[in-house]
Amino acid sequence: MQSVFEQDLERLVKQYDQPGPRYTSYPTVPVWPQGSFGREYAEALEAEGTKDRGISIYLHIPFCRTLCTFCGCNKVITRDAELVERYLKALEQEMAAVAKGLGQRKTLSQLHLGGGTPTFLSLDQLTRLTEMLKHHFEIDLEGEWALEANPRVTTAEQLEGLFDLGFRRVSFGIQDIDPEVQRAINRNQTSTQSEEAFSVSKKLGYQSINFDLVYGLPLQTRVKFRKTLDTVSKMRPDRLAVYSFAHLPWMFKAHERALREQDLPTAQEKIGLYLDTVRHFTKEGYVMIGMDHFALPGDELALALEKRTLHRNFMGYTTLHGLAQIGLGVSAISDFGDSYWQNPKELDDYLEQASDPKPQRGMKLDEDDRLRRQVIEGLMCHGEIRFDEFGGNGFDFQEYFKDTREAFEGFEADGLVRLDPDCIKLTDSGRLFMRNLAMPFDRYLQSTSTPRFSRTV
Ligand SMILES: C[S@@+](CC[C@H](N)C(=O)[O-])C[C@H]1O[C@@H](n2cnc3c(N)ncnc32)[C@H](O)[C@@H]1O
Ligand code: SF4
Structure with missing residues (x-):
C-alpha cells in the first residue's frame, strides 16, 4: 500500500514533471x-x-x-x-x-x-x-x-x-x-x-x-x-x-x-x-x-x-x-x-x-546573470536561500525577485518550501523537485521554445 507521502507525491509528480535544466x-x-x-x-x-x-x-x-x-x-x-x-x-x-x-x-x-x-x-x-x-x-x-x-x-x-x-x-x-x-x-x-x-x-x-x-x-x-x-x-x-x-x-x-x-x-x-x-x-x-x-x-x-x-x-x-x-x-x-x-x-x-x-x-555574464547564478547555486547546494547573502549592502532580495513570489507561494502551498522572512528553505519533498524550484529564477527560460531539456522527474 502507498504511504500518505507517496500518494501526495503522485499528485506532485503529475504537476511538476516538465522539461527543465539541471543547472x-x-x-x-x-x-x-x-x-x-x-x-x-x-x-x-x-x-x-x-x-x-x-x-x-x-x-x-x-x-x-x-x-x-x-x-x-x-x-x-x-x-x-x-x-x-x-x-x-x-x-x-x-x-x-x-x-x-x-x-x-x-x-x-x-x-x-x-x-x-x-x-x-x-x-x-x-x-x-x-x-x-x-x-x-x-x-x-x-x-x-x-x-x-x-x-x-x-x-x-x-x-x-x-x-x-x-x-x-x-x-x-x-x-x-x-x-x-x-x-x-x-x-x-x-x-x-x-x-x-x-x-x-x-x-x-x-x-x-x-x-x-x-x-x-x-x-x-x-x-x-x-x-x-x-x-x-x-x-x-x-x-x-x-x-x-x-x-x-x-x-x-x-x-x-x-x-x-x-x-x-x-x-x-x-x-x-x-x-x-x-x-x-x-x-x-x-x-x-x-x-x-x-x-x-x-x-x-x-x-x-x-x-x-x-x-x-x-x-x-x-x-x-x-x-x-x-x-x-x-x-x-x-x-x-x-x-x-x-x-x-x-x-x-x-x-x-x-x-x-x-x-x-x-x-x-552581466550583473543580473551573476546574481541569479549565485542564487541557483545556493539553492542546489545548500537547500536554502538566505536573502542577506546576496547583492551586497542595501540589496532587497524580495523586491528584486518579486516576480518569483507567486511561484514560491505555490511551492509553499504544495509543501516544497518554507517561506521565512529572511530565507527560503526547501523541505524534504522540495529536494525532490530542486530543478523546478530553480526555474523561476531563470530569466531565459521563457525564451526557449524547443524541448532542449530533459524532464525534471
Ligand atoms: C561521460 S560518462 C563517463 C563514464 C564512462 N564512459 C562509463 O561509461 O563508465 C559519465 C556519466 O554520465 C551519466 N550519463 C550518461 N548519459 C546519461 C543520461 N542520458 N542521463 C543521465 N546520466 C547519464 C552516466 O552515469 C555516466 O557514467
Ligand atoms: S557511450 Fe557508454 S562508455 Fe561511452 S561515455 Fe557514454 S556511458 Fe560511457
Missing part, C-alpha cells in the same frame, strides 16, 4: 550565443592571465569502444587508432594555444579527465597527455587529479599507471547491474568487472572512488533497482552519483531510437526509484549532497555541505572554488572571468580549429 551552469548552455568566438576567447584568456589564481582543467576524451544507447555525453565510437592520435595532437595544440593566451605560466590545481572514456587511451597515451600538461603548466603537487573510467575497458595496469602519474580520484560508470536493463541500454557489464575496478583502485590507494548510477532507464523496476543499490553500497564507494536518466531523443536520434519508449518507467515509477535510492543510501550511512550525489560522512563533499562551502559546476558538486575552469577538447566548456565558452561539438570542427581555438558558443 550545472546558469545561464544554461542552450541560451549561450552561437558563433565563432576566437577573438573574444583570446581576450578573455589574456585578461585571466593577469589574475593571480590557479586553473582547473577539464580535458574531454570523447572515445568509446561501444555505444551505450542511453548515453547523453559527447562521445565518438571508434576503433580508429589514427583518429585518436590526431585528437591527441589537437589537444596538444590547444593546450599550447591556451597557455600562450594566458601569457603567464599558470598553476594547475585541478585536473579532470572526462568523456567518453578516458581509459579508452593506452597508458602510454595517458602518460603523454600528462607530460603535455607538465610542459605547459606548473603542477600543484597538492592538486586534485581525477578521471572517469568505464570498468569494462579499464585494466589494473592502467589504474596503477594512472595512480603513479598522480591521479587520486576515480569515477566508475556502473548505471545498473541488472542484465536485462544492461541489454536494453547495450551495456553488458558484469558485477565482477565493477567489483574488480573498485578493489584494485582501493588497494592502489585512490583516495576517492565514485560510482555513477542512473535511474529511469528502460526495464528498471523498483524491486530490481534495489538489488543494484544493495550491491554497490556493499562495496562502500566514497561517493555515488545517481543521475536521473536524461532522455534526449531529439539530440541523439540514431542511438536513442534503439531505446523502446514503452520500456521506460513512468514519471511516477521514476520518482519511486529515486525515493528508494535516497532511503537506501541514507540508511547505509551516506550523506545526501544536493540533488543527485551521496558521500560518506568523512568525505570532502559531506564536510563542505556542513560548512556551506559546497559548489556546483559542469562536473556536478565540488569543493573547489575560485579557480579558472578551462575546458580542453571537443565540446569542452570553460568558465572564468564571468564568461562561459564551449568548444566545437563536432570532432572534425574541433580538430580544424585546435591550434587557434574558436569556441562555438560564448557568453559574458
